[in-house]
Amino acid sequence: MADSIVDAIRRGAAELCDFVVDTRRDIHAHPELGNQETRTPRLIVDALSGLDLEIRQGVGGTGVMATLRGTRSGPTLALRADMDALPLQEDDPRPYRSCVPGVMHACGHDGHVAMLLGAAHLLHRLREQVNGNIKFLFQPAEETYGGASEMIADGCLSNEPKVDAVFGLHLEPDGDVGELRLRSGPTMASSDVVRIAVQGVGGHASEPHACVDPVPIAAQIITNLQTMVTRRFDARSPVVVTITYLQAGSAFNVIPPEVILAGTVRTVDPKVRAHVPQCITDVAEHTAGAFGAKAEVVYLHGSGVVVNDSAFTQFVTDTITRHRGSAAVRQIAAPIMGAEDFGLYLEQVPGTFAFLGARPSHQKAYPCHHPRFDIDETALPVGVEILTTVALEYLRDGNRQG
Ligand code: NI
Numbered sequence: 287m288a289d290s291i292v293d294a295i296r297r298g299a300a301e302l303c304d305f306v307v308d309t310r311r312d313i314h315a316h317p318e319l320g321n322q323e324t325r326t327p328r329l330i331v332d333a334l335s336g337l338d339l340e341i342r343q344g345v346g347g348t349g350v351m352a353t354l355r356g357t358r359s360g361p362t363l364a365l366r367a368d369m370d371a372l373p374l375q376e377d378d379p380r381p382y383r384s385c386v387p388g389v390m391h392a393c394g395h396d397g398h399v400a401m402l403l404g405a406a407h408l409l410h411r412l413r414e415q416v417n418g419n420i421k422f423l424f425q426p427a428e429e430t431y432g433g434a435s436e437m438i439a440d441g442c443l444s445n446e447p448k449v450d451a452v453f454g455l456h457l458e459p460d461g462d463v464g465e466l467r468l469r470s471g472p473t474m475a476s477s478d479v480v481r482i483a484v485q486g487v488g489g490h491a492s493e494p495h496a497c498v499d500p501v502p503i504a505a506q507i508i509t510n511l512q513t514m515v516t517r518r519f520d521a522r523s524p525v526v527v528t529i530t531y532l533q534a535g536s537a538f539n540v541i542p543p544e545v546i547l548a549g550t551v552r553t554v555d556p557k558v559r560a561h562v563p564q565c566i567t568d569v570a571e572h573t574a575g576a577f578g579a580k581a582e583v584v585y586l587h588g589s590g591v592v593v594n595d596s597a598f599t600q601f602v603t604d605t606i607t608r609h610r611g612s613a614a615v616r617q618i619a620a621p622i623m624g625a626e627d628f629g630l631y632l633e634q635v636p637g638t639f640a641f642l643g644a645r646p647s648h649q650k651a652y653p654c655h656h657p658r659f660d661i662d663e664t665a666l667p668v669g670v671e672i673l674t675t676v677a678l679e680y681l682r683d684g685n686r687q688g
Contacts (some may be wrong), residue, residue, distance in 0.1 A: 287679060291415060292609060295678070298408040299671040305407070306666045309333060310400035311382040317371030317389045317396070320325035320427030323348040326369045326399065330424050333403045337410045339422075346436030350424040353447070354409055356681065360418025361450040363680050364443065365673055366631065367402035368395045368428035387436035392659040394644070399424060401455065401669035408674045418681040419447040431477075431589050434627035443634050451598055452637035453676050454628050457661050460651040461643025464668040466606050468640035469618040470599040473554035474592035475526070476559045477625030478585060482507060483572050486579040488535075488543035497541045498578045501534050504545040507581065508532075508547055510569045514515055518565050519558060526552040527566070554621040556591050592629035595636035602638050605679045606672060624654075642669050 309329070316325050330350045331341060340353040376383050376390040384390045406422050423442055427433035443449040461467055484507065487500035511527050519525045529549035535542030551566075553559040563585040574581035607615050618641070628639045645651045645664035652658045 287682065291412070291678065294412060294672055295408065295638070295674050298411055299404065299667040299674065302404045302407055302670055303667040306400045306404040306670060308525045309403055310396050310663065310666060313369075313396040313399055314391050315382045315385050317384050317391045318591055319345050319373060319389060320370040321432060323369055323426050327424065327603040328341060330369075330399065330403065334406060334413055337406065337411065338413075339406070344456070345442055346426065346433065346438070346440040348426040349433065349437050349440075349442070351437075351442050352406060352422040354406070354416065354422070354501060355421045355447070356413055356418050356420075357440030358417045358549050360681050362419040362447040364421040364423050364449045364452040364631070364635075364637075364675050365402060365405060365677060366423040366452060366454040366628065367398035368425045368433065369399045370395060370427050370429050372429055372655060374657055376653065378436050378660065380592040390657065390658060392428065393654045394459070394659075394661055395428065397457045397644070397663075397666055397669070398455065399663055401666055401673060404667070404670035405673035405677070408670060408675055412678065413672070415678055416681055420677050420681070421447070421449060428627055434589075434630040438634060440631060443631065449635050450454070451680065452631045452635050453598075453602070453680075454637075454639045455642050455673065456626070456639065457665060457669070458641040458655060459659060459661060460645055461641060463643055463645060463662045463665050464610075464614060465643035466615045466640055467643065468594065468599055468602060468638060469621070470594050470596040470614075472554040472591050472621045473594050473618070473639055474626045474629065475554050475623045476556070476622060476629070477588040478559070478562070479550055479588060480527075480551055480566055480586075481546040481584045482566075483582045484547070484570075484574055484579055485582070486541070486543060488541050491539040491541055494541060498581055499541045500545040503574055503577050503579050504532065504534070504547055507547065507570050507573045510573050511566065514565055514569050519561075523555045523558050524553070524621075524623065524674060525558060525562065526550075527541035533685040552623045552625070554591055554623075556593075559591065560607050589625050589627040590633060592626050592639050593632055594638045595632065598636050599638045601680065602640065602676055605676060609675050610671075642672065644675045
């Protein structure tokens with residue numbers, strides 16, 4: 287890429303900094319929960335008005351898709367930002383704090399939308415350099431897991447121009463500001479929900495022999511599930527089963543007829559994930575059966591493993607190393623056990639989901655989903671630069687990458 291374009295990207299990102307920061311603060315002050323986004327999509331459409339983009343609203347529910355068609359033909363890259371907030375009370379006195387009680391942008395999605403809007407403006411400015419098309423995907427409901435699947439079902443990847451690759455950024459509150467972290471292959475875990483009903487026979491607490499007490503059986507199931515993790519699954523591919531919910535009786539002298547357990551299951555290999563429901567069912571049903579009780583397992587598949595394409599990840603690594611230096615890019619050693627529905631896009635087209643460091647300098651780094659979560663906003667123009675650079679370089683090299 288010519289030096290003049292590299293300069294134009296950096297200069298453009300710097301010029302857009304105030305717009306991006308103001309936009310992030312505006313969205314931060316007005317957070318909306320998944321599938322209830324109305325103001326945020328309007329803000330997005332307003333922010334893109336005046337640009338020569340094809341805009342579709344109501345994509346997959348409340349999503350927005352904007353398509354930039356380049357001046358020459360070529361492949362199509364999708365850039366994605368999620369836009370929903372969390373059901374969480376913000377604990378921060380900042381002037382642009384959430385004005386919606388019990389709702390907060392505590393995962394940086396306000397910044398994701400702002401960076402993607404900045405990139406849309408910058409790529410529109412540089413559209414003479416775009417050999418192909420760029421689809422900007424503003425996705426609802428990432429935290430509730432419906433958003434990506436609804437956007438995909440609504441044709442965001444398959445509708446003309448058909449998407450060839452996808453790229454997304456997530457702000458990271460404990461990474462060096464502006465540092466891009468990524469890895470090839472499994473990057474984030476699948477996240478499923480399991481619910482187990484242990485059915486016994488209730489009665490007087492002094493006569494357990496006349497009952498089928500589901501409480502110790504439920505306790506056995508919880509510990510047997512941990513044995514299952516270490517004895518039935520290869521230690522080289524992590525499985526996490528965490529029972530977080532246990533609901534039993536309501537009195538100290540009554541054996542309840544039923545205990546309900548529920549929790550989360552995380553894996554980083556789709557093949558391992560496929561094996562988990564039957565194993566849990568075996569443990570629950572047979573443990574219960576051994577004591578004359580019954581267990582009913584309901585397994586709900588949530589978001590899948592985020593698997594980054596190795597060629598595209600290498601391309602992003604090389605591109606950003608060339609543009610920003612080798613200190614600005616770091617490989618992640620092992621997958622993160624957190625989850626993201628970006629994996630659904632990656633099941634359809636190759637691409638990469640990467641993390642952008644944004645550790646705040648004014649306070650300690652609180653993790654995502656914390657009531658004091660914050661970012662260093664100087665990371666935002668870096669995100670604009672990275673999104674723009676990846677898009678322009680991919681579309682320039684697209685036929686080679688394709
Ligand atoms: Ni998030």
